[in-house]
Amino acid sequence: MTSDSEDRPRVIVHMASSVDGRIQSRRWGGIEVGSLYEEVHASLNGDAWMCGRITMQGYTRGQPTDDSDPTPVPRVSHIVNRAAPGYAIALDFGGRLHWGARNAIDGDHVVVVLSETVSDAHLNALRASGVSYIFGGRDTIDLAMALKTLRREFGIRRLLVEGGGKINGSFLAAGLVDELNLLLAPAVDGGSGVPALFDHEGQTTPGIRLKLRNCEALDNGFVRLRYDVIRDVDAP
Template sequence: MAERPYILLSVATSIDGYIDDASGEPLALSNAADFDRVDEVRAGCDAILVGAGTVRADDPRLLVRSAARRAERVRRGLGETPLKVTLTGGGDLDPNARFFALGDVEKIVYAAASCVDGARKSLSDVATVVDAGDPLDLPGVLADLSARGVRRLMVEGGGGVHTLFLTSGLVDELHLVVAPFFVGDPSAPRFVGAGPFPYGPANPLRLAETRQIGDVVLLRYLPQAPDAVSRASGGLSRVPGESEESHD
């Protein structure tokens, strides 16, 4: 089996599982202390991945914010911030988005074969565009990242990407932060969509840690299999719909 990075999926939700509301304005699902925790996790990763929908909707920076953490990365011979990675099935990305414009670090766009030529035409000055197959081959993406030196990958959303990774069984660690309120709007985006999740009642995730961070709680889950945290595996996958969210 092809090697792949260790994959940490990070998300903040309401009590009823929403990652945003439908207002069009950013919904605060966390607090300053938790944002700092996320920044620490980012600083310990080699790459951060979000879906193209997140790039369009949230215009995230995806940078390590702490100057001390950036300096520590440089001391270790790394760039100040992890690589930025996105997946797209349509190639509709603005080269002026902060994902591309900010951070002296490589940006990688894995594009479905049907849109790779267009993506290269519009993004070649700001990113490396990689043909990821049609349908998009997630294990191939992960193998390519591994070959680029990515050993630890942080996946920050949104819902389509969360669903893709989780239904593929390609998550080694899940950080779920729960905010103390409900959204209750079926038109708002949720943490995941429907799918054949391998973590059902017969194979639940293992709760490894609970941590109160102000008025939110962090739940850290691991797969049950004792070797799942370090294994390298894969399976063919496709990109679901791109309704996305990020911690930035």
């Protein structure tokens, strides 16, 4: 079994994919996964869930924004709510998402992970929105640092990482994935270049070994696979 770090959350990658590992569900011939995905999401008892910028755009679309205030802002964590029932973590290193009047998603308080190079105007807009934010580095994102900050500032112990594939791949390459919870759909995508479960764009990294914790047949042909990541110290 993997051992949990005391200074960062346990990271559980929670995804749905076709049998060949592709994650664009609209290409699965009309198979509906949303309600099942959310049901399993709830069963994992995460303190927070995290997605990348592209996924999070769906929650911010059409929201008004005002990035016109250039008042200097120190590059330190801005914490609005430490007692939320849950947290929606947006990886938006370049500061491109505009939340407007929205600071929660289905009751989960929004926390944005940013680069220290984002503009003062953007930070002021986030403050005006009531959104919390932390920093994950300056020129390149340091996921380990961001996780430690989430643990320290918000008490997050279990984090569900829910894509897309590039975000999942970055966590995998950084050695930060502890568990994989996969809903396998009864479909084959077959497309070349279609986003995959793990799509790391950086330097090639060694694969990881998994230990099967549970395999469960679900309704409508879905299979739930739950794995722990085997660390070197866990290997026999």
